[in-house]
Amino acid sequence: MLRAVIQTPLCPLHRAFCQAPGRQLRRIPSCPASRSPALLSCAPWQPGIMAANALKPLIAVCQLTSTPDKEQNFASCSQLIREAAQRGACVVFLPEAFDFIGSDMQETLSLAENLEGAQIQRYAGLARECGVWLSLGGFHERGEDWASTQRIYNCHLLLDPTGHIVATYRKTHLCDVELEGRVSMKESKFTNPGPEIVPPVSTPAGKVGLAICYDLRFPEISLALTQEGAEILTYPSAFTVTTGSAHWEVLLRARAIETQCYVVAAAQTGKNHERRTSYGHTMVVDPWGSVIAQCQEGPGLCYAQIDLGYLRRIRQEMPICTHRRADLYGRVTVLKKPLPP
C-alpha cells in the first residue's frame, strides 16, 4: 500500500492530507486531479511518505480562456500562478496565447510586444514574487525583424524564479490548416517560423524540452529533444475543438510513450472570441502513457508530481532508445546550425 501511495501523483490537497501524521489519505471529490482510480484508494499515513514527496516535485498546469483583453488575461494568469505557488508548485505552465487571442490578424499584430515589453516584465515580477519557474507558452513576440517582416513569432519562454529568461523557443511548425466548413487557420500569414530547436533546460522538476501546440504532430521534435536529455516535454496549446476531440489525447500519450518523458500540455479552453472556441483538456501524461492530471471545463489548474525515479525505471526496463535502428532510418537530433530549407 505504501508503494502505491509513493508512486501515485498526489494532488496538493491529498499531499497536505498525507503529510499530516496519523491521518488517512482520502479522496477529495472536488479535486480535479483525483480522477485516476489510484488516487481514490485510502492508505494509512506512514513515515517516509513525506520524504518521498519531497523527491517528487509538484508542477501546476494552467487552463485559460484568453480574449483580446490583455489586462483581463494577465489578471486571470496571475491569480492561477499565485494559487499554484501557494500550493507548493515549483514550475507553473501557461498555455499558448496566454497573453491574448486577437479577434483578427490586425488585432493580433497590434497587441504583440517584444520580450523587453511591459507584459514579460510583469511575468518576471510574478516569478520573483512567487518564487516559481514559469513556462510561458506561446507569447506573441515582435522579434528583431518586426520592422522588416511585419510578422511575429510564437515564442515559448522559460523564466526562473529570479525572473530571468533562461530559454526562448519560437514555434517551428506553423499551423496552416483548412478543413472545409469547420477549421480555417493560416498562422504563417502573421507568424515567422522559428529557426531552431532549443536544447532542454534543467529545472527543479526535471529537464524541460520546449515545443508549442501544432509541433505536437511532429514526433521528430519530441525525439530530438529527448535525445538531448529532455525528461518533460511541453506543448502549450490552443487546439480547435474539431481536431482536439479527435487527436489531442492520443497525440500527447503517444509522445509520452515513445519518448518515455512526462508530457505537460497547458491548453486554452472555451470561447476566446465570437469566431473561436478552444478544446481545453489541459493534461499531464506520465512516461508510461497514463494521464495523471487533467483539467475540467473552463479556466483552472491541475497538478502533478514529477517522479524521475519512475521515469528512469521505465527507461531501464524498456530501453527503447538503445533499440533504435539509426542504420535504417537515420538519427534525429537537435542541429546546432539548422540546414537551409
Ligand SMILES: O=C(O)CNC(=O)[C@H](CS)NC(=O)CCC(=O)C(=O)O
Ligand atoms: O494565433 C494565436 O493567437 C495563437 N495560436 C494558435 O491558436 C495556433 C495557431 S493558429 N493554433 C494552433 O496551432 C492549433 C493547432 C491545432 O488545433 C491542431 O494541430 O489540431
